[in-house]
Amino acid sequence: MKTSDCIDAGTEYCPCYLAETGECIMCSQLQGKVFCDCTNWKGVCIYQEYMWNHLHAKESRKEYRCKILICEQAAPLVILLTVQVNRTLARELKQPGAYVFLRPLDSPPYFEIPLSVMKADERAETVVLAVQERGVKTKYLFKQSTVKKEVEILLRGPFWNGILGLSYLKSLQKEKALLVIRGIGQAPAVPVAKKLIQGGNEVEVLLDTGKIQSDFAAALFREMGCHVVAQKVLDVEKLLIPDEVLTYIKDSFMKNGVKLIYCGGPELLHRGVSALIQQTGSKVDLACSNDAKLCCGEGICGSCQTRIVNGSRTKICKTQLDPRDLYGGR
Numbered sequence: 001m002k003t004s005d006c007i008d009a010g011t012e013y014c015p016c017y018l019a020e021t022g023e024c025i026m027c028s029q030l031q032g033k034v035f036c037d038c039t040n041w042k043g044v045c046i047y048q049e050y051m052w053n054h055l056h057a058k059e060s061r062k063e064y065r066c067k068i069l070i071c072e073q074a075a076p077l078v079i080l081l082t083v084q085v086n087r088t089l090a091r092e093l094k095q096p097g098a099y100v101f102l103r104p105l106d107s108p109p110y111f112e113i114p115l116s117v118m119k120a121d122e123r124a125e126t127v128v129l130a131v132q133e134r135g136v137k138t139k140y141l142f143k144q145s146t147v148k149k150e151v152e153i154l155l156r157g158p159f160w161n162g163i164l165g166l167s168y169l170k171s172l173q174k175e176k177a178l179l180v181i182r183g184i185g186q187a188p189a190v191p192v193a194k195k196l197i198q199g200g201n202e203v204e205v206l207l208d209t210g211k212i213q214s215d216f217a218a219a220l221f222r223e224m225g226c227h228v229v230a231q232k233v234l235d236v237e238k239l240l241i242p243d244e245v246l247t248y249i250k251d252s253f254m255k256n257g258v259k260l261i262y263c264g265g266p267e268l269l270h271r272g273v274s275a276l277i278q279q280t281g282s283k284v285d286l287a288c289s290n291d292a293k294l295c296c297g298e299g300i301c302g303s304c305q306t307r308i309v310n311g312s313r314t315k316i317c318k319t320q321l322d323p324r325d326l327y328g329g330r
C-alpha cells in the first residue's frame, strides 16, 4: 500500500481546499511542483478536475438536519442512535471506516463529535451510531438524546477514513481473519466483519467489553456468522496486552492460517499487535481503527496531524495509511 493515499481522491469532494493551498495529498502539481508524479492513480486526474473547476475546490460536505428515530441505552455509558438520513447518505456510509460528525441543534460547531457508523440501511434510509459518554460533548449529546423525544441533530458527512489499512480488508477473499476489539471499538468493527464475511472469509472476534462493560455488538457479529470469544485483550493497569493474548494472536497467524488482523480499540492495542507482527517477521496484514483526534475531517484544522515512522507528518483524517507506517512493524 502506498503511504500517500487520500481517501477522498476521485470522489465528488476532490479536489478539496488542500488543492487551493498547494497541499494536495496526492497531486505533485497541486503541491507546487512542475512535473506530474501521480503515485496512486484513482482513475481521475485531480489536477485536471481542479482546472475544470476554475481553479477552485469542489463543494465540501454538507450538514444535514436529521431526526433521531430511536435512542437505545445499550449500557450505562453507551447509547445507540438510529438516525434518519437520505438514501444517498445511507449508501455512502455503508462501507467500513465510514463516519459522520454529529452535534445537537442548539450547539455551536465545536460541539461536533466524530462517530463511526455501526450500521447503514439504504432501504430504511437510516444509520446506527454508538456513542460512549466521555467528555463534555458526548455528555451534552447524551442529555439531549435521552431526555427529549423527537430530537433533531445536525449531521455532517460522509467521511470514510475511520479505518487504516482499508485495502487489506477489501481485498481479502476466502481466508481467515481475526478481529481484536475492545469497548466502543465494537461499533466500527461491525461493518469490518460484514465486509470480510461478504468476501467469503472466516472471521473470529476477540471481544473485550472494556470500560463500557457491554458487548452490545456481539449479537450482530454472531448473526453474521463470526465466532465470538469473550476475552480481556488489554491490561489497563500495566498498559499492555496480556501474554496469553499475545500468544493467541501469534498462533493465529503463525499456526492457524489467519491472513489479516484488525484491531479496534485504543492505540495501545494497535502498537502491541504491530510490534508482535514485527518481532515474528510475519507477512500477516494489519488493519486498525483510526484513533486520531478528528476535528474538521477535511484536512484543514491539523488536529489529526501525526508523525509516521519515516519522520514525515500526515493528516490522517484524509490519508489512508498502512497501520505499520504509523505504529512500526515493517
Ligand code: FES
Pocket (backbone or CB within 6 Å): 293, 294, 295, 296, 297, 298, 299, 300, 301, 302, 303, 304, 305, 315, 316, 317, 318
Ligand atoms: S481533522 Fe482537521 S485536519 Fe484532520
